[in-house]
Every structure is written in structure tokens, then in C-alpha cells.
Amino acid sequence: MSETRVSHDKTVAEAFGAAAGTYDESRRRLVPCFDDFYGTAVRFATLDLPAAAPRVLDLGAGTGLFSLLLSGVRPEASCTLVDSAAPMLAKAERMLTDRGITHEIRQQDLADPLPSGAYDAVISALAIHHLPDAGKRDLMHRIRAVLAPGGVFVNAEQVAGDTSRLDKHYDAMWEAGARALGSDDGELAAARARMAFDRPATVDDQLRWLTKAGFSDVCCPYRNLRFAVLVGWTPRS
Numbered sequence: 001m002s003e004t005r006v007s008h009d010k011t012v013a014e015a016f017g018a019a020a021g022t023y024d025e026s027r028r029r030l031v032p033c034f035d036d037f038y039g040t041a042v043r044f045a046t047l048d049l050p051a052a053a054p055r056v057l058d059l060g061a062g063t064g065l066f067s068l069l070l071s072g073v074r075p076e077a078s079c080t081l082v083d084s085a086a087p088m089l090a091k092a093e094r095m096l097t098d099r100g101i102t103h104e105i106r107q108q109d110l111a112d113p114l115p116s117g118a119y120d121a122v123i124s125a126l127a128i129h130h131l132p133d134a135g136k137r138d139l140m141h142r143i144r145a146v147l148a149p150g151g152v153f154v155n156a157e158q159v160a161g162d163t164s165r166l167d168k169h170y171d172a173m174w175e176a177g178a179r180a181l182g183s184d185d186g187e188l189a190a191a192r193a194r195m196a197f198d199r200p201a202t203v204d205d206q207l208r209w210l211t212k213a214g215f216s217d218v219c220c221p222y223r224n225l226r227f228a229v230l231v232g233w234t235p236r237s
Helices: 003-018 023-030 034-046 065-073 086-098 133-146 164-180 185-195 203-212
Strands: 055-059 078-083 103-107 119-125 147-158 216-224 227-233
Touching: 023 185, 034 065, 034 119, 034 147, 034 216, 034 227, 055 065, 055 133, 065 078, 065 086, 065 119, 078 086, 086 103, 119 133, 133 147, 133 203, 147 203, 164 185, 203 216, 203 227
Parallel strands: 055 078, 055 119, 078 103, 119 147
Antiparallel strands: 147 227, 216 227
């Protein structure tokens, strides 16, 4: 692990850990397409889960929102949550425990070895874009290795526009949408401070990387400006 990456990851963990108390409340404003974005991700994550006790790995889980939403559909799922921000995971622990959801908490970086599989689903929301592109590609290969045959990877992600012009337009539209939902100058400034650590990639690049990592039926079933749901399955045999 290089000194540069350790420093970057520590800063990301600290930035998101400091936002743990208000993160879920603000996310509905800062992700203007919240219901469709997360709703699509949950639908694809639960499409092919086995009937009994599915195992789910949530990467960059933060406060556990994605696991909580998935467990609302499949309450018998067992969820392993991975994140580097201890305050985020502490909130996830409280909420999952309060709702009686079977879970395990792992405080670690996404570049560290993943918990051993075989998982029926690996999910992630708004986390993997903090990795450099080489880190994203490496993580996709490691996710593929811990998924059971026929398992699904669902990444509800912040993505880059195909051009700098599109990125500029997407950013302006995102801010207008967030303000329309009640975000004020302070909330937007805090969000932009966290966004300083973003390294988003385009949808096309990420779908190509998923295919090269060995995923099949790779698709982007939902996109709204900078928010996209990326999906791929492991072969059944």
C-alpha cells in the first residue's frame, strides 16, 4: 500500500465519518433521483437470490442504507458490511441490530482482501468511485472471485460524463435538483468537499471492465445524469 493511497483513503474515511450523523437524511436531497436509483439497485440485487438465507456483501457500506433497503425485500438475508469509516459503521450496526437483520461489520479499505465468499450478491452504493481506475478494475476481479456461481454484482454508482462538457452540464443539473429538494449552501459545500475525493469513470468503461473481469449479462439498467446502476452476473457453471 503506497503512502499516497494510505493518505487518500484515510482522508476519505475521515470525511465520510464526520458526515455519519446527517448522511442518510441529506442523501435524499443530494441524490435527487434517490427512489428510482436505489429502487432499481435493490430490484436487481434481489432478482436471483436463493430462497433460503442468501449471503450479501455490501462494499463501502457506510451507514448500511443499501443493506437496509435490500433487507426490507429479503429480511432473511445475511449481510456483511465493509467500510473504512468507523462512525458510519457504528450507525449501520445500530440500525441493523434494531431491525433484527443478521449482519457482520468489517472496518477495512476496499483495497484490502475481501471477506471470503461465496456470496450470492455483492452490492455497493456511491463508494467505488473513490478508487482510481486501476483500483476499480482490480476490485471487480476480486468481487468476481467471492461471488457464488450465478451471483450478482450491483453497483449503484456516481459516474463520469463521456465528455467534460457533459460533466459540466450534469453538475449544474445535479445542484439544481438538490436545491429544489431543500439542499442549502452549507449542505452543498460539505458535499462538494467530499466530492473532492471522487474519481468517477464512465458507464461504458465500467461495463467493459466488468466484462473483462468475467461477468456476464453486464448492463446499465438505470441512469440519471451522474447516477447509474451497473450490474453483472457470474456464470452459473
